Amino acid sequence: MSLKYEIIKTVGKSRRGKLYTKHGVINTPAFMPVGTCATVKAMMPESVAATGAEILLGNTYHLMLRPGADLVEKMGGLHKFMHWDKPILTDSGGFQVMSLTGLRKLTEDGVTFSSHVDGKKFFLSPEESIKIQHKLDSNITMCMDECIKLPAPYEKVKKSVEMSMRWAKRSKDAFVDRDGYGIFGIQQGGDYEDLRAYSAEKLKEIGFDGYAIGGLAVGEGQETMFKVLDYAPQMLPEDKPRYLMGVGRPDDIVGAVLRGVDMFDCVMPTRSGRTAQAFTRFGTVNIRNARHREDPRPLEAGCDCPLCRNFSRAYIHHLQKCNEILGVMLLTWHNIRYYQRLMQGLRTAIETDTLQEFAAEFYKDQAQGDIEEL
Amino acid sequence: MSLKYEIIKTVGKSRRGKLYTKHGVINTPAFMPVGTCATVKAMMPESVAATGAEILLGNTYHLMLRPGADLVEKMGGLHKFMHWDKPILTDSGGFQVMSLTGLRKLTEDGVTFSSHVDGKKFFLSPEESIKIQHKLDSNITMCMDECIKLPAPYEKVKKSVEMSMRWAKRSKDAFVDRDGYGIFGIQQGGDYEDLRAYSAEKLKEIGFDGYAIGGLAVGEGQETMFKVLDYAPQMLPEDKPRYLMGVGRPDDIVGAVLRGVDMFDCVMPTRSGRTAQAFTRFGTVNIRNARHREDPRPLEAGCDCPLCRNFSRAYIHHLQKCNEILGVMLLTWHNIRYYQRLMQGLRTAIETDTLQEFAAEFYKDQAQGDIEEL
Numbered sequence: 047m048s049l050k051y052e053i054i055k056t057v058g059k060s061r062r063g064k065l066y067t068k069h070g071v072i073n074t075p076a077f078m079p080v081g082t083c084a085t086v087k088a089m090m091p092e093s094v095a096a097t098g099a100e101i102l103l104g105n106t107y108h109l110m111l112r113p114g115a116d117l118v119e120k121m122g123g124l125h126k127f128m129h130w131d132k133p134i135l136t137d138s139g140g141f142q143v144m145s146l147t148g149l150r151k152l153t154e155d156g157v158t159f160s161s162h163v164d165g166k167k168f169f170l171s172p173e174e175s176i177k178i179q180h181k182l183d184s185n186i187t188m189c190m191d192e193c194i195k196l197p198a199p200y201e202k203v204k205k206s207v208e209m210s211m212r213w214a215k216r217s218k219d220a221f222v223d224r225d226g227y228g229i230f231g232i233q234q235g236g237d238y239e240d241l242r243a244y245s246a247e248k249l250k251e252i253g254f255d256g257y258a259i260g261g262l263a264v265g266e267g268q269e270t271m272f273k274v275l276d277y278a279p280q281m282l283p284e285d286k287p288r289y290l291m292g293v294g295r296p297d298d299i300v301g302a303v304l305r306g307v308d309m310f311d312c313v314m315p316t317r318s319g320r321t322a323q324a325f326t327r328f329g330t331v332n333i334r335n336a337r338h339r340e341d342p343r344p345l346e347a348g349c350d351c352p353l354c355r356n357f358s359r360a361y362i363h364h365l366q367k368c369n370e371i372l373g374v375m376l377l378t379w380h381n382i383r384y385y386q387r388l389m390q391g392l393r394t395a396i397e398t399d400t401l402q403e404f405a406a407e408f409y410k411d412q413a414q415g416d417i418e419e420l
Numbered sequence: 421m422s423l424k425y426e427i428i429k430t431v432g433k434s435r436r437g438k439l440y441t442k443h444g445v446i447n448t449p450a451f452m453p454v455g456t457c458a459t460v461k462a463m464m465p466e467s468v469a470a471t472g473a474e475i476l477l478g479n480t481y482h483l484m485l486r487p488g489a490d491l492v493e494k495m496g497g498l499h500k501f502m503h504w505d506k507p508i509l510t511d512s513g514g515f516q517v518m519s520l521t522g523l524r525k526l527t528e529d530g531v532t533f534s535s536h537v538d539g540k541k542f543f544l545s546p547e548e549s550i551k552i553q554h555k556l557d558s559n560i561t562m563c564m565d566e567c568i569k570l571p572a573p574y575e576k577v578k579k580s581v582e583m584s585m586r587w588a589k590r591s592k593d594a595f596v597d598r599d600g601y602g603i604f605g606i607q608q609g610g611d612y613e614d615l616r617a618y619s620a621e622k623l624k625e626i627g628f629d630g631y632a633i634g635g636l637a638v639g640e641g642q643e644t645m646f647k648v649l650d651y652a653p654q655m656l657p658e659d660k661p662r663y664l665m666g667v668g669r670p671d672d673i674v675g676a677v678l679r680g681v682d683m684f685d686c687v688m689p690t691r692s693g694r695t696a697q698a699f700t701r702f703g704t705v706n707i708r709n710a711r712h713r714e715d716p717r718p719l720e721a722g723c724d725c726p727l728c729r730n731f732s733r734a735y736i737h738h739l740q741k742c743n744e745i746l747g748v749m750l751l752t753w754h755n756i757r758y759y760q761r762l763m764q765g766l767r768t769a770i771e772t773d774t775l776q777e778f779a780a781e782f783y784k785d786q787a788q789g790d791i792e793e794l
Contacts, residue, residue: 083738083739083742083744084735084738084739085739085744085746087744087745087746088745088746088749089746090726090746090749090750091730092726112738112741112742113713113734113737113738113741117713117714117734120714120716121716121732121734121735122716127732127734127735128735129730129731129735339487339491340491340494342494342495342496352464352466356465356503357503358495358501360487360491360495360501361458361495361501361502361503363487364457364458364486364487365457365458365459367486367487368457368486370457370459370461371461371462371745371748371749372459372461372462372463372464374745375462375464375745375749376464
């Protein structure tokens with residue numbers, strides 16, 4: 047086990063921790079911006095760091111296709127290639143590959159699939175995925191698993207989770223232990239409590255540096271997700287980080303932290319930055335809306351990002367109407383900064399034992415909605 | 421006359437000057453990046469400043485359509501709107517409007533045209549153009565003129581330059597004098613020396629803070645352009661800045677500085693940044709070319725821009741192949757920085773009386789071409 051995790055404070059189920067990697071410390075609860083193709087879209091790496099992000103997520107599927115793991119390795123690894131010297135977590139590629147319906151064939155051994163870029167055939171197995179993540183020099187390698195859409199019948203989920211646990215063992219066996227690097231197992235089991243428990247037991251038998259909760263945020267809705275999160279995190283080892291994959295919206299994150307989750311990733315802040323949607327203290331704002339056309343006010347008063355410090359809503363609205371790249375750059379920066387401010391707020395609230403108050407104010411502010419039109 | 425221009429050194433026809441505006445000093449020879457729609461495409465304004473640019477060009481045509489001059493004025497002017505507190509020069513809009521072949525009608529009074537955005541009808545005259553540029557709070561207002569494609573028959577150019585000179589007078593009369601703001605006249609006359617002389621005399625009679633050389637870089641080729649530049653700049657007042665509009669490639673600029681030009685603007689560095697073309701000491705490089713795929717070297721050794729300092733050619737190639745916005749951001753930054761390094765080199769060479777050596781080395785380096793393939 048080569049990643050040290052230190053829990054410095056707990057409040058209820060919530061935890062304030064520090065995860066130590068070769069490339070630096072990650073303060074948890076943490077949100078990881080997504081850097082799919084070796085870049086957080088529309089952001090300079092220095093700017094990502096300036097938002098407070100301490101770790102990025104890289105996508106094995108995209109990187110194995112372009113530019114290829116061998117090339118990244120030859121260039122000195124993903125950190126050097128993309129000029130990001132802080133920690134990186136990579137997914138296994140399995141989730142994307144299995145989304146290629148019609149283009150892929152799944153067996154116990156692994157998945158054969160055709161690239162969405164040029165149709166070229168590839169094979170991805172737990173062993174191959176771990177090897178690729180090693181070449182990328184990922185600080186946190188993820189097991190390869192099968193992630194199925196919810197709702198799904200019990201027998202289907204059971205069969206899937208059983209295979210995922212065999213794949214977890216194969217992933218762990220393929221992982222090369224190094225100081226400051228680690229591998230996370232992924233709990234599956236859909237919304238069936240006994241299958242979640244089965245999965246957790248299997249993963250603990252194998253032993254991992256951290257444990258992800260997989261198979262959520264796949265269409266089941268927040269209510270079902272929170273129901274699962276009411277029990278699933280507690281099935282995982284208390285002394286290891288818990289990572290809820292692919293989540294989520296700000297209120298998903300607050301709800302999950304209250305239920306004992308430590309790490310998150312989601313394309314939401316970056317993708318929304320490209321579709322004119324901004325996250326703010328008072329809910330989401332669509333800056334293309336005509337009401338912003340002549341609004342001299344900042345997007346979010348009190349936010350310290352360049353968008354809110356230096357520009358008016360009118361300007362951002364203008365950039366969006368003209369499809370200017372700077373509009374995407376600024377909104378992406380704001381959104382990532384918003385998420386990092388949220389995580390900082392959650393961490394401080396746990397440290398100071400004010401998490402309930404923090405959450406209450408968060409929900410109240412979000413419900414209030416955007417400032418009134420001028 | 422409200423813009424002070426100081427020439428601190430001359431070498432042959434070349435001049436090293438300082439142009440003082442309300443928003444700061446412009447060291448000449450100067451290159452102005454183009455910020456068409458109130459943004460230099462894909463650049464944060466701080467980053468534009470970091471390249472060494474001391475003045476931007478804004479486009480009256482684009483801004484009058486979106487977001488509209490009244491809105492920009494209401495938001496405190498273009499500097500505040502786009503968060504750029506250094507000088508701004510705006511064109512008159514005439515050039516773009518007259519390019520709208522089929523969509524516009526030209527009379528002595530002005531031009532009626534339909535917006536390329538939504539077909540809405542607009543009228544632009546010298547008076548209207550100056551009024552718009554005033555609302556934008558432009559430090560350097562440009563006269564409205566007619567700019568025709570070359571080659572063109574003598575009588576056509578003569579008729580056009582005569583109208584442009586009447587428009588120059590109307591522009592000057594419409595301009596509201598303010599401290600730290602000024603208006604430039606535009607010499608026309610195509611490649612006819614006597615018409616250039618006529619135009620220069622008319623402009624001098626009216627009197628301007630600076631003088632542009634218009635009607636070049638419109639398809640005539642570098643040879644013809646340099647032939648005109650062999651005499652045209654010297655027809656203009658020696659104690660005022662001379663601005664060659666819409667020029668150009670690095671070798672155009674070096675040639676024009678040798679012929680006594682002080683200011684330039686061109687979309688080349690920004691537009692090329694969006695089409696994978698990089699300007700370097702050793703000529704242009706198309707980073708999409710397969711030869712860069714595994715090249716760990718910087719784009720241009722010795723360049724201090726973020727692209728060259730932090731990334732490999734392989735990485736930039738990868739970003740371009742994946743159509744990542746960061747590729748556009750980095751290449752645009754590099755290209756603008758390249759242009760600013762070139763201008764800095766020219767300024768220093770004039771100061772130190774080494775302009776001929778500088779130019780000789782520039783042409784030698786450019787001719788050498790890109791570094792050898794690995």
